[in-house]
Protein backbone atom coordinates (compact mmCIF):
# COMPACT_ATOMS: atom_id res chain seq x y z
CA UNK A 1 0.00 0.00 0.00
CA UNK A 2 2.98 2.33 0.50
CA UNK A 3 4.08 1.83 -3.10
CA UNK A 4 2.87 4.43 -5.62
CA UNK A 5 0.36 3.04 -8.13
CA UNK A 6 0.81 3.19 -11.89
CA UNK A 7 -2.23 3.57 -14.11
CA UNK A 8 -3.00 2.91 -17.74
CA UNK A 9 -5.74 3.37 -20.31
CA UNK A 10 -5.41 1.24 -23.46
CA UNK A 11 -7.60 2.05 -26.46
CA UNK A 12 -10.43 3.16 -24.21
CA UNK A 13 -13.76 4.34 -25.56
CA UNK A 14 -16.58 5.67 -23.39
CA UNK A 15 -20.03 6.43 -24.74
CA UNK A 16 -22.63 7.83 -22.40
CA UNK A 17 -26.29 6.91 -22.54
CA UNK A 18 -27.31 4.73 -25.43
CA UNK A 19 -24.05 5.22 -27.21
CA UNK A 20 -25.29 7.60 -29.89
CA UNK A 21 -23.35 10.74 -30.71
CA UNK A 22 -19.69 11.50 -30.08
CA UNK A 23 -17.71 9.35 -27.66
CA UNK A 24 -16.42 11.10 -24.50
CA UNK A 25 -13.27 9.01 -24.92
CA UNK A 26 -12.50 7.69 -28.39
CA UNK A 27 -9.70 5.13 -28.30
CA UNK A 28 -7.65 7.01 -25.69
CA UNK A 29 -4.41 5.43 -24.46
CA UNK A 30 -1.94 6.74 -21.90
CA UNK A 31 0.30 5.57 -19.10
CA UNK A 32 0.73 7.29 -15.74
CA UNK A 33 4.13 6.39 -14.32
CA UNK A 34 4.16 5.42 -10.64
CA UNK A 35 5.70 8.04 -8.36
CA UNK A 36 5.20 11.03 -10.66
CA UNK A 37 3.01 14.11 -10.77
CA UNK A 38 1.20 14.02 -14.09
CA UNK A 39 -0.80 16.89 -15.56
CA UNK A 40 -3.95 15.89 -17.44
CA UNK A 41 -4.90 18.71 -19.82
CA UNK A 42 -7.59 19.22 -22.39
CA UNK A 43 -10.12 21.76 -23.51
CA UNK A 44 -13.70 21.72 -22.22
CA UNK A 45 -15.34 18.40 -23.02
CA UNK A 46 -12.05 16.73 -24.05
CA UNK A 47 -12.74 13.74 -21.78
CA UNK A 48 -10.55 14.47 -18.74
CA UNK A 49 -13.18 13.89 -16.04
CA UNK A 50 -14.36 10.77 -17.85
CA UNK A 51 -10.82 9.36 -17.89
CA UNK A 52 -10.33 10.15 -14.20
CA UNK A 53 -13.69 8.60 -13.29
CA UNK A 54 -12.48 5.37 -14.94
CA UNK A 55 -9.29 5.36 -12.84
CA UNK A 56 -11.36 5.93 -9.70
CA UNK A 57 -13.68 3.12 -10.73
CA UNK A 58 -16.75 5.37 -10.85
CA UNK A 59 -17.56 3.87 -14.23
CA UNK A 60 -16.47 1.22 -16.71
CA UNK A 61 -15.30 1.85 -20.28
CA UNK A 62 -17.55 0.94 -23.21
CA UNK A 63 -14.46 -0.79 -24.65
CA UNK A 64 -10.73 -0.93 -23.97
CA UNK A 65 -8.73 -1.66 -20.84
CA UNK A 66 -8.21 0.30 -17.62
CA UNK A 67 -5.44 -0.72 -15.24
CA UNK A 68 -4.57 0.71 -11.82
CA UNK A 69 -1.60 -0.87 -10.06
CA UNK A 70 -1.75 -3.56 -12.74
CA UNK A 71 -5.37 -4.58 -12.07
CA UNK A 72 -8.86 -3.73 -13.33
CA UNK A 73 -9.99 -1.22 -10.67
CA UNK A 74 -13.71 -1.74 -11.20
CA UNK A 75 -15.30 -3.08 -8.00
CA UNK A 76 -11.80 -4.01 -6.85
CA UNK A 77 -11.86 -3.00 -3.17
CA UNK A 78 -8.17 -3.67 -2.57
CA UNK A 79 -7.07 -1.35 -5.38
CA UNK A 80 -9.71 1.29 -4.70
CA UNK A 81 -8.62 1.72 -1.07
CA UNK A 82 -5.46 3.20 -2.56
CA UNK A 83 -7.16 5.64 -4.96
CA UNK A 84 -8.43 9.07 -3.90
CA UNK A 85 -10.27 11.16 -6.48
CA UNK A 86 -10.99 14.76 -5.50
CA UNK A 87 -13.59 16.42 -7.70
CA UNK A 88 -14.66 20.03 -7.62
CA UNK A 89 -18.02 18.89 -6.25
CA UNK A 90 -16.11 17.75 -3.16
CA UNK A 91 -17.81 14.40 -2.50
CA UNK A 92 -18.63 15.33 1.08
CA UNK A 93 -21.86 15.16 3.05
CA UNK A 94 -22.98 18.78 2.96
CA UNK A 95 -25.10 18.88 6.10
CA UNK A 96 -22.86 16.92 8.50
CA UNK A 97 -19.92 18.53 10.31
CA UNK A 98 -16.58 18.49 8.49
CA UNK A 99 -15.35 16.25 11.34
CA UNK A 100 -17.72 13.50 10.12
CA UNK A 101 -16.29 13.63 6.59
CA UNK A 102 -12.77 13.55 8.00
CA UNK A 103 -13.74 10.58 10.18
CA UNK A 104 -15.17 8.78 7.14
CA UNK A 105 -12.03 9.20 5.04
CA UNK A 106 -9.76 8.22 7.92
CA UNK A 107 -11.67 4.91 8.00
CA UNK A 108 -11.45 4.12 4.28
CA UNK A 109 -7.94 5.37 3.47
CA UNK A 110 -5.33 3.14 5.12
CA UNK A 111 -2.57 5.78 4.88
CA UNK A 112 -4.72 8.65 6.21
CA UNK A 113 -2.72 11.08 8.39
CA UNK A 114 -5.05 12.62 10.99
CA UNK A 115 -2.47 15.10 12.35
CA UNK A 116 -1.69 16.32 8.85
CA UNK A 117 -5.42 16.73 8.09
CA UNK A 118 -5.85 18.78 11.26
CA UNK A 119 -2.87 20.98 10.45
CA UNK A 120 -4.23 21.60 6.94
CA UNK A 121 -7.70 22.46 8.26
CA UNK A 122 -6.03 25.04 10.53
CA UNK A 123 -3.87 26.36 7.71
CA UNK A 124 -6.86 26.84 5.37
CA UNK A 125 -9.05 28.27 8.13
CA UNK A 126 -11.71 25.55 8.12
CA UNK A 127 -13.64 24.99 11.35
CA UNK A 128 -14.21 21.20 11.51
CA UNK A 129 -17.37 21.72 13.55
CA UNK A 130 -19.03 23.55 10.65
CA UNK A 131 -20.87 21.71 7.87
CA UNK A 132 -19.48 21.90 4.30
CA UNK A 133 -22.75 23.59 3.24
CA UNK A 134 -21.94 26.46 5.62
CA UNK A 135 -18.47 26.98 4.09
CA UNK A 136 -17.71 29.40 1.28
CA UNK A 137 -17.09 27.86 -2.15
CA UNK A 138 -13.35 28.39 -1.77
CA UNK A 139 -13.26 26.64 1.62
CA UNK A 140 -15.34 23.78 0.22
CA UNK A 141 -12.73 23.35 -2.53
CA UNK A 142 -9.96 23.54 0.07
CA UNK A 143 -11.66 20.79 2.09
CA UNK A 144 -11.56 18.52 -0.98
CA UNK A 145 -7.87 19.28 -1.46
CA UNK A 146 -7.17 18.55 2.21
CA UNK A 147 -8.88 15.17 1.87
CA UNK A 148 -6.74 14.47 -1.20
CA UNK A 149 -3.51 15.39 0.56
CA UNK A 150 -4.19 13.73 3.93
CA UNK A 151 -5.33 10.48 2.28
CA UNK A 152 -1.72 9.93 1.09
CA UNK A 153 -3.31 7.52 -1.38
CA UNK A 154 -0.85 5.72 -3.71
CA UNK A 155 -2.90 7.24 -6.57
CA UNK A 156 -4.31 10.67 -5.75
CA UNK A 157 -6.26 12.51 -8.41
CA UNK A 158 -7.21 16.20 -8.30
CA UNK A 159 -9.86 16.90 -10.96
CA UNK A 160 -10.16 20.72 -11.12
CA UNK A 161 -10.33 20.48 -7.36
CA UNK A 162 -9.14 23.96 -6.50
CA UNK A 163 -11.03 26.15 -8.97
CA UNK A 164 -13.11 27.75 -6.22
CA UNK A 165 -10.04 28.77 -4.21
CA UNK A 166 -8.55 32.26 -4.42
CA UNK A 167 -4.98 32.70 -5.70
CA UNK A 168 -3.19 32.72 -2.29
CA UNK A 169 -5.07 29.55 -1.26
CA UNK A 170 -4.29 27.83 -4.56
CA UNK A 171 -0.59 28.62 -4.23
CA UNK A 172 -0.62 27.41 -0.61
CA UNK A 173 -2.17 24.18 -1.89
CA UNK A 174 0.45 23.74 -4.65
CA UNK A 175 3.23 24.27 -2.08
CA UNK A 176 1.66 21.79 0.35
CA UNK A 177 1.25 19.26 -2.43
CA UNK A 178 4.89 19.52 -3.54
CA UNK A 179 6.23 19.37 -0.01
CA UNK A 180 4.09 16.39 1.01
CA UNK A 181 4.77 14.58 -2.29
CA UNK A 182 8.52 14.94 -1.66
CA UNK A 183 8.21 13.51 1.84
CA UNK A 184 5.66 10.82 0.93
CA UNK A 185 6.19 9.84 -2.71
CA UNK A 186 3.03 8.73 -4.49
CA UNK A 187 1.37 9.06 -7.86
CA UNK A 188 -0.57 12.27 -8.35
CA UNK A 189 -2.67 13.34 -11.33
CA UNK A 190 -3.68 16.99 -11.59
CA UNK A 191 -6.32 18.08 -14.08
CA UNK A 192 -6.55 21.84 -14.50
CA UNK A 193 -7.29 24.71 -16.84
CA UNK A 194 -4.90 26.93 -14.86
CA UNK A 195 -1.92 25.53 -16.73
CA UNK A 196 0.47 28.43 -16.14
CA UNK A 197 -0.02 28.01 -12.40
CA UNK A 198 0.44 24.27 -12.18
CA UNK A 199 2.89 23.36 -14.92
CA UNK A 200 5.87 23.67 -12.56
CA UNK A 201 4.42 20.68 -10.68
CA UNK A 202 4.31 18.36 -13.69
CA UNK A 203 6.87 15.68 -14.46
CA UNK A 204 4.65 14.15 -17.16
CA UNK A 205 1.88 15.64 -19.25
CA UNK A 206 -1.09 14.02 -20.98
CA UNK A 207 -3.23 16.07 -23.36
CA UNK A 208 -6.61 14.80 -24.45
CA UNK A 209 -8.40 16.34 -27.42
CA UNK A 210 -11.84 15.23 -28.60
CA UNK A 211 -11.49 12.06 -26.54
CA UNK A 212 -8.10 11.09 -27.98
CA UNK A 213 -4.60 11.30 -26.58
CA UNK A 214 -2.51 13.88 -28.43
CA UNK A 215 0.36 14.05 -25.90
CA UNK A 216 1.64 11.57 -23.33
CA UNK A 217 5.25 12.32 -22.44
CA UNK A 218 7.50 14.08 -19.94
CA UNK A 219 6.95 17.81 -19.48
CA UNK A 220 10.54 18.41 -20.63
CA UNK A 221 10.02 16.41 -23.83
CA UNK A 222 6.86 18.42 -24.47
CA UNK A 223 8.69 21.72 -23.92
CA UNK A 224 11.41 20.51 -26.31
CA UNK A 225 8.84 20.22 -29.09
CA UNK A 226 9.12 23.92 -29.84
CA UNK A 227 11.29 26.95 -29.34
CA UNK A 228 10.45 30.64 -29.01
CA UNK A 229 12.25 33.36 -30.98
CA UNK A 230 11.89 37.03 -30.13
CA UNK A 231 13.66 39.79 -32.02
CA UNK A 232 13.72 42.04 -35.06
CA UNK A 233 11.09 40.80 -37.56
CA UNK A 234 13.50 40.39 -40.49
CA UNK A 235 16.01 38.33 -38.45
CA UNK A 236 13.29 36.14 -36.93
CA UNK A 237 11.72 35.52 -40.35
CA UNK A 238 15.09 34.52 -41.77
CA UNK A 239 15.67 31.99 -38.99
CA UNK A 240 12.15 30.59 -39.42
CA UNK A 241 12.46 30.25 -43.20
CA UNK A 242 11.55 26.71 -44.32
CA UNK A 243 10.47 25.63 -40.82
CA UNK A 244 7.05 24.94 -39.38
CA UNK A 245 5.78 27.95 -37.43
CA UNK A 246 3.22 27.25 -34.71
CA UNK A 247 2.39 30.83 -33.80
CA UNK A 248 3.56 34.30 -34.55
CA UNK A 249 2.90 37.73 -33.04
CA UNK A 250 4.33 41.03 -34.22
CA UNK A 251 4.40 44.42 -32.60
CA UNK A 252 6.17 47.28 -34.32
CA UNK A 253 9.39 45.85 -35.71
CA UNK A 254 9.56 42.99 -33.20
CA UNK A 255 8.24 39.46 -33.75
CA UNK A 256 7.67 36.61 -31.31
CA UNK A 257 7.51 33.33 -33.11
CA UNK A 258 7.02 29.76 -31.92
CA UNK A 259 8.90 27.30 -34.06
CA UNK A 260 8.29 23.57 -34.11
CA UNK A 261 11.30 21.47 -33.11
CA UNK A 262 14.60 22.67 -31.68
CA UNK A 263 17.40 24.78 -33.09
CA UNK A 264 20.87 23.38 -33.67
CA UNK A 265 23.77 25.17 -31.91
CA UNK A 266 24.81 27.03 -35.10
CA UNK A 267 21.28 28.43 -35.50
CA UNK A 268 21.25 29.45 -31.84
CA UNK A 269 24.56 31.30 -32.36
CA UNK A 270 23.24 32.95 -35.55
CA UNK A 271 20.07 33.99 -33.68
CA UNK A 272 22.07 35.58 -30.86
CA UNK A 273 24.30 37.42 -33.35
CA UNK A 274 21.18 38.83 -35.00
CA UNK A 275 19.78 40.02 -31.66
CA UNK A 276 17.15 37.26 -31.49
CA UNK A 277 16.36 35.81 -28.09
CA UNK A 278 15.91 32.02 -28.09
CA UNK A 279 13.76 30.67 -25.28
CA UNK A 280 11.64 27.80 -24.09
CA UNK A 281 7.93 27.59 -24.71
CA UNK A 282 5.57 27.12 -21.79
CA UNK A 283 3.37 24.04 -21.49
CA UNK A 284 0.39 26.42 -21.66
CA UNK A 285 1.51 27.85 -25.03
CA UNK A 286 2.21 24.38 -26.42
CA UNK A 287 -1.15 23.18 -25.18
CA UNK A 288 -2.88 26.04 -27.01
CA UNK A 289 -0.92 25.38 -30.19
CA UNK A 290 -1.47 21.64 -30.08
CA UNK A 291 -5.18 21.77 -29.46
CA UNK A 292 -5.71 24.56 -32.01
CA UNK A 293 -3.47 22.69 -34.44
CA UNK A 294 -5.53 19.51 -34.09
CA UNK A 295 -8.67 21.55 -34.62
CA UNK A 296 -7.19 23.08 -37.77
CA UNK A 297 -6.20 19.64 -39.00
CA UNK A 298 -9.70 18.41 -38.25
CA UNK A 299 -11.18 21.32 -40.19
CA UNK A 300 -8.83 20.50 -43.10
CA UNK A 301 -9.95 16.88 -43.08
CA UNK A 302 -13.62 17.82 -43.58
Ligand SMILES: Nc1ncnc2c1ncn2[C@@H]1O[C@H](COP(=O)(O)OP(=O)(O)OP(=O)(O)O)[C@@H](O)[C@H]1O
Nearest residue numbers: 016017023024042043044045046047048049050051
Ligand atom coordinates in the same frame (compact mmCIF):
# COMPACT_ATOMS: atom_id res chain seq x y z
N1 LIG B 1 -22.85 11.87 -17.40
C1 LIG B 1 -22.77 12.22 -18.69
N2 LIG B 1 -23.78 11.97 -19.56
C2 LIG B 1 -23.66 12.30 -20.88
N3 LIG B 1 -22.58 12.89 -21.42
C3 LIG B 1 -21.56 13.16 -20.60
C4 LIG B 1 -21.59 12.85 -19.20
N4 LIG B 1 -20.42 13.24 -18.64
C5 LIG B 1 -19.68 13.78 -19.65
N5 LIG B 1 -20.37 13.74 -20.82
C6 LIG B 1 -19.88 14.22 -22.13
O1 LIG B 1 -18.63 13.61 -22.40
C7 LIG B 1 -17.72 14.52 -22.99
C8 LIG B 1 -16.46 14.60 -22.14
O2 LIG B 1 -16.80 15.19 -20.88
P1 LIG B 1 -15.77 15.31 -19.68
O3 LIG B 1 -16.52 15.88 -18.53
O4 LIG B 1 -15.08 14.01 -19.49
O5 LIG B 1 -14.73 16.37 -20.28
P2 LIG B 1 -13.69 17.32 -19.52
O6 LIG B 1 -12.46 17.30 -20.37
O7 LIG B 1 -13.55 16.92 -18.10
O8 LIG B 1 -14.40 18.74 -19.66
P3 LIG B 1 -14.32 20.08 -18.74
O9 LIG B 1 -12.94 20.62 -18.88
O10 LIG B 1 -15.32 20.97 -19.41
O11 LIG B 1 -14.68 19.71 -17.34
C9 LIG B 1 -18.46 15.84 -23.12
O12 LIG B 1 -18.97 15.95 -24.42
C10 LIG B 1 -19.59 15.72 -22.11
O13 LIG B 1 -20.71 16.46 -22.54
